[in-house]
Amino acid sequence: MTAAGAAVSEFGNALSLLVLLFWATPISSLLVAAVLVAELLPFVLGAPLAGLLVDRLPNRRLLIIALLCQGVAIAAIAPLMGQPVFVVALVFASGCGRAIAQPCISALVPHIAGEENSTRAYALLGTTRSVGNIAGVTGGALLAGFFGHPAAMLIDGCTFLAYAVLLAFVRSERRPSGEHSERPSAMAGIRHVRRDSVLFAAILGLACFVGATVVINVADPAFVRFVLHGNEFLLGAMQACWMVGILFGNRVAARLVSASQLAQALAITGMTTGVAVLIPATFPFVAAAVIGWFIGGVSNGVDNVAMNAIVRSRTPEQMRGRAFAAVGSMVTGANLVGTAAAGGLLLVMGPRAVFAVGGTGAFVAGAVCLVFVRRALKREESPAVAELSSN
Template identity: 35%
Template sequence: MSFASAPVRDPAVPSAGSWRDVYIAATAKGVSICGDFLAATTLVLTLQSAGAGGLAVAALLLASTMPLVLLAPVAGRLADRVDSRTLLVTAGLGQAAICVALALVSQPVAVIGLVFLLSCGLAVSQPVLSALIPAMVRRADLPRAGAINQTAGTVGALLGPALAGLLVGQFGTTVPLLIDAASYGALVAAGLLLRTRRGGRAAAGATVPADRAAVEGWSIWRDPLLRAMVVSVAAVIGVVGAINVVAVFFVRETLAASETMYGVVEAAWMVGLLAGAWFCARLARRARDDAALVGGILLLLGATCLVLPVAAVVGAVGWLIPLWVVGGAFNGGENVFAGVVVGNRVPEAVLGRAFATLGGAIQGASMAGYLAGGVLADRVPIRPLVAGLGVAGLVVVLWLVVPVVRMTRRERARAAVPEPVTADGRGAGLATSSVTG
């Protein structure tokens, strides 16, 4: 079973941590994500209110996503090789300065360029924080730690759009962007307060010969189960991701809702995300194995897609709130399951690379969705488009069922062979399974 108990990491090892560090890292993530969503929603609302079309919104979203894809290989290696404290402090200070500049400019080209730079910092800080969580706790506690981390991120994402809807309506663009700049101080504080550290001297002290042998030539794409998980999530997001562009036009124009209500609808998804994360954290602890979690991810992806055709027929924006809560709950479950699978199967020394690769693949798929949304929102009636996106996502999920089931069966057959256990409690197959497929 994937969640067999593992020994607590040796406190003498520099990368060892505690629940205190889990909460510090989660708080930093929550505050910074609140700022991210505050800025993103502010800028999207500003563009829509100024009469910009789908392509302009898509361009903004692409600028916020592209660095996460382009920099994924570099950011992952930085997260594994450079002191996490240095990376968090540097990224936090840099993002704060960029947000201040965003508050002072209004030219669309300058705004999009600064958003691109802002996302470069996120491309670095995101895998650093993600890789620190598995280093803080034993494997049996990963679902709980992952749920805490997602809870903080969800609360931040919940508050960000709601604050943006309120602040933009009352004060315009400048105030929310300055608040966003202040939010990145949380990354700086986390970098200084966290006892758990990765990269730099911490990585050198924590790496043992067995670890070096395990990670040599490692790639997330060479683990068949991880590959199936990443491809499944990315494929569905690539089809359904256009909703991120379309939603603002659906809420503001088709349903004639206010800027504040748009923020409330976006926040409803985050409420569901939070509930789904905690519920699925319990399920993850009882899961038969990693293969069961990957199957669960595919099921949750299909359920998320089902929400969109229902949403397309509502007559008032109020109906979107419960639907978005349900969709967010499925989304939250997917995130927890995926985080646990990565934490279980990836050697500790390359966790940063793994999370950066996963994030890059997903964000790359999101970029395809943004481009499609930008083109379609200006050419296709919005209601049929929302329904069509959900149906297209379901088709992709059904297409993936057979290969994913086949892969999970192979994984269980391979895992049935007894494996030696390494010093950190991971089965040797978890470290070397990347070369079996």
């Protein structure tokens, strides 16, 4: 039920994002960036509060409430698409619900699937989300083309309602235990990530290459429109190639077991993502873009599963909500910076050049991350050596 609901919800997310990006592109690249920033900002600003809520309230019920809030906000965009300010404000409101929903489902998965099957469960969840995304960017383009942008937003609002209804049939629940006064503060998740050298190196590296790569989200519509001379159908097809790649990446990541494998996989995917973005930047043809986006999708699938799995494996159960929220805030914060920077970059250079900048940055960040992850793993395996070297 949870995986099916996630697929339905991701269908709506992909549909609405495709519609909003193509709606905003002719108006201004800054509006494209504003829509993406509004979606991401709540993850950064609200991470401590979101994590605290996840570690204090029954997760399934909290997730249902967050989904209903998202659905109302997205549906309300439909009659207001002539007012960009209101659209951005409602996207921000939807992002607030999503900022709670993301750590909520990540913390809930081990209770549904069992601790020993969590990595496979994260991979399954990622797979169903990818299927929903593929349907959203392909079928969504058709829906938007035939019925118009407002109708597509209403459909997206209904997908959140469908997800909430499916969750009502799930019996598993994560009920945080202990008195509130006994639990760590809202900032405990951030402190936990910072103290774990392997986790911190992996997540910091992930955040850096995400921040570099995310510039393509803003440049992608302009790249399709002005470089490849395509329309929303080509944009949807390219995004579908990325999602198909995620399906393969999820299967690869499901086989990762140890923290060493998970941490190094996160670093390596930064490098492969950089290569994926550089391919269409170097060869501005549809075929090259398809190949690059498939490779990027595989990398994305691996790092999504590996991120959840390594946080779960290295975090005590009672504070996983705050840890997932802290990691989400780091990655989304980098995403936010990259998104904001992309709007400015598009004003001074073309989308192809923006792709080149993003791909190079991701590759370098991934390579540096791999070095620091391996050093952290070596220190962890040989604490005596690390202590001698520090003296």
